[in-house]
Amino acid sequence: MRKNIQKRQSGCPIAFGLDTFGDRWSLLIIREIMLRGHNTYSEFLAAEEKIATNILIDRLKHLEAENIIEKNRDPENRRSFIYTLSQKGRDLAPILLEIIIWSGAYDKRDFALRNVLEKINADRKGFEASLTSE
Amino acid sequence: MRKNIQKRQSGCPIAFGLDTFGDRWSLLIIREIMLRGHNTYSEFLAAEEKIATNILIDRLKHLEAENIIEKNRDPENRRSFIYTLSQKGRDLAPILLEIIIWSGAYDKRDFALRNVLEKINADRKGFEASLTSE
């Protein structure tokens, strides 16, 4: 496991954001929860990008330590844990949406979340509210 | 130099964005150009986060290869190069702004771009237009 991600402490908000979720995997985990309704370790593992188990648990612990996600036992399946977004995590929605919009403009391939892009374009505020509210 | 950043090819716009600018440094270089008006190798090197020279040149080449920035000789100082954002690069502005907004909410320290955050809050569309237009 990584010791402790190197923080830049430059006092810049872009650097702060990158230090918090700016690695190769964190935003993909957040996407799983926010846009695909996935919320267990096994579901994250099954994501098409094939994250390694040690990296996954490391990022889940990190995001939990940063209060972006919360971990609780699944009351309906006591050997499973449910990861959910905190308000701080849900507030990342506009960042994800802007990335989707940008990629929608510049990635000419078909892609899985095209429907999400269409929903954003049709009613950004409404779609965002559906992600951001409790 | 890195051989060639490993692309995920998952067909997801979040993954596409991360493959393009989702490393520890690319968005900071874009911040230098977009928000601080810096546009030379030396200016990027002088940024407070202290990027290493090999990483800097690697990212500049990568961002140029992705058509996010353009490199040209400075007509007024022929031993210098000027890096500017392409339209594709300028279109990253909303993503940077959302990161700034999010960090503004959750980073309780004082930070350098607080003034930018205030401008965004006062007139997001106007501020964004000032970054995004030619």
Add this chain to the structure above:
DNA sequence: ATTACACCTTGCAAAATGCAAGTTAATATT
């Protein structure tokens, strides 16, 4: 010709990531 500046390259050490296999804890099955 010498110096300085701006941009880069190179070699090596340190850290992060990726891969494969093994472990633990809760529940289901025989």
Add this chain to the structure above:
DNA sequence: AATATTAACTTGCATTTTGCAAGGTGTAAT
């Protein structure tokens, strides 16, 4: 009550990326 299965991890080691320090190249000023 033993055995198997599922879900969530852990560990060891190879590969890749990053970080650091030093050196090299092209342009221009003195």
